[in-house]
Amino acid sequence: MKTESAYQCVGEYVRIYLPSEVDENSCPQISHIARECMKKQGVEQLVFDFSNTVFMDSAGIGMLLARYKEVSFEKGKIFLTGENERVSRILKMSGIYTIMPHIHI
Amino acid sequence: MCETMQLQVDSDSRNISFVRAVVAAFFSRLDPTVEELEDVKTAVSEAVTNAIIHGYGNGPGVVEIKCTIIGKETSTMIQDWGVGIADVKKAMEPLYTGRPDLERSGMGFSFMEAFMDTVCVESTPGRGTKVILGKIFPDVAEGWKQAAASAGERV
Ligand SMILES: Nc1ncnc2c1ncn2[C@@H]1O[C@H](COP(=O)(O)OP(=O)(O)O)[C@@H](O)[C@H]1O
Ligand SMILES: [Mg+2]
Numbered sequence: 001m002k003t004e005s006a007y008q009c010v011g012e013y014v015r016i017y018l019p020s021e022v023d024e025n026s027c028p029q030i031s032h033i034a035r036e037c038m039k040k041q042g043v044e045q046l047v048f049d050f051s052n053t054v055f056m057d058s059a060g061i062g063m064l065l066a067r068y069k070e071v072s073f074e075k076g077k078i079f080l081t082g083e084n085e086r087v088s089r090i091l092k093m094s095g096i097y098t099i100m101p102h103i104h105i
Numbered sequence: 106m107c108e109t110m111q112l113q114v115d116s117d118s119r120n121i122s123f124v125r126a127v128v129a130a131f132f133s134r135l136d137p138t139v140e141e142l143e144d145v146k147t148a149v150s151e152a153v154t155n156a157i158i159h160g161y162g163n164g165p166g167v168v169e170i171k172c173t174i175i176g177k178e179t180s181t182m183i184q185d186w187g188v189g190i191a192d193v194k195k196a197m198e199p200l201y202t203g204r205p206d207l208e209r210s211g212m213g214f215s216f217m218e219a220f221m222d223t224v225c226v227e228s229t230p231g232r233g234t235k236v237i238l239g240k241i242f243p244d245v246a247e248g249w250k251q252a253a254a255s256a257g258e259r260v
Binding site for chain 2: 031
């Protein structure tokens with residue numbers, strides 16, 4: 001099972017690849033990677049990539065909200081991509097799309 | 106007739122995915138839809154996470170899970186012997202978190218309520234918390250089987 005998170009710079013975006021399960025166990029590592037990447041790459045446009053993610057609960061929402069606070073402080077933006085139907089439902093229920101829009105890249 | 110399953114795990118965040126997988130596997134004998142199983146997995150994940158991070162403050166402890174099936178009705182109890190909740194009503198309010206210092210959303214109980222038919226919380230400060238999640242799996246599976254069978258006949 002893939003539990004590691006990683007990031008990559010693609011054009012003007014910094015893309016953070018999320019693990020298969022975004023929960024209380026994986027979120028500390030995602031937060032760590034995201035902060036490290038913001039420090040090294042700046043924080044203009046951050047993209048969270050859910051292509052490998054099959055499960056997410058409210059721990060993931062808490063992790064995203066924490067990133068939103070950090071990124072907006074630096075006047076950056078966050079986008080979400082690759083969500084499957086289930087993850088998308090969780091994101092919709094949380095209302096997070098109003099602050100982090102979905103993009104197709 | 107009543108079928109049961111009991112599980113005890115350490116308070117360790119690696120056990121959250123283990124527990125939700127085991128509970129889903131147990132209930133799969135009822136032939137639920139993928140969505141129904143995902144609903145249960147998410148709710149169980151929320152309750153077990155709460156037991157570990159709030160009940161035991163991420164420290165050592167034991168989390169007990171008891172699943173019951175009676176006909177089409179399922180119940181999943183998640184219990185800890187941690188700090189307990191002083192004001193359950195307030196704890197269950199959407200967006201409320203007792204730990205704003207952590208990266209919490211305060212949506213755990215809201216997700217449990219959205220995905221399950223019933224959510225019952227019993228808690229005593231200093232003694233622990235018991236969350237009982239109820240869900241009925243309606244017999245949609247039978248409908249699908251019949252549709253598939255008659256589609257098969259036509260081919
Ligand atoms: N098992 C538990 N033991 C002690 N406190 C709990 C427990 N479950 C929930 N709580 C309390 O209820 C609050 C709300 O829980 P929840 O809706 O899951 O939000 P979050 O976990 O994001 O804080 C928690 O912050 C905590 O204060
Ligand atoms: Mg919670």
